[in-house]
Amino acid sequence: MNAEQKRAWLAVVSGIICLIGYLISIPFVGPQVAVAIFGLYGINGISGLIGRKERPDERDKIIARQATLGGFAASYGALWVGCMGGWLGAFAWKGQEQISVHVLGAIASLGFMVMWFVRGAAILVLYRRRLEAGHV
């Protein structure tokens, strides 16, 4: 297992732990406070320290690039869902004409987390799949 795979495992496992922790916390503290558990996802900030001396070769670079593209595509989807969800929740459901500015930060965080999680999952999948150089 190389450094990129270790980083990917950290992203996926910490993401799953945060999601489970969030779902478990909801009955005790409510959905708005339970969101704080996603702060644990910040542990991925140390992933840059994993395998700093390892030099990726052409296959590693292709996989990282494909996974990053997939991650960004997923984050755009998450941002769209977050924006529409925010609008539906505040305007259509609660009848509010204004949306709290704090929602923007939550949506941006959601986009980042989805990007990092999907990128990690894609890396783990791509290392098992057949690849051709030049197919990016």
Next chain:
Amino acid sequence: MSEITNCIRRLRFDHHEMTQEELARKVGCTRQTIIALEAGKYTPSLALAFHLARAFGRTVEEVFTFHDA
């Protein structure tokens, strides 16, 4: 659909049972990539194909075979 196969594993054994690690170091890639190449899970770039062929003192066509289906 086309497929490219290789005989890297056989050539390694023909060259004093060269290890995957030694070959990887020689051609400038990781051992994981050599494993993927031997398993047919990765088709390398032209540059890496030339490096591999030169590591065995062969031509690219001797190491890689192109199957056009």
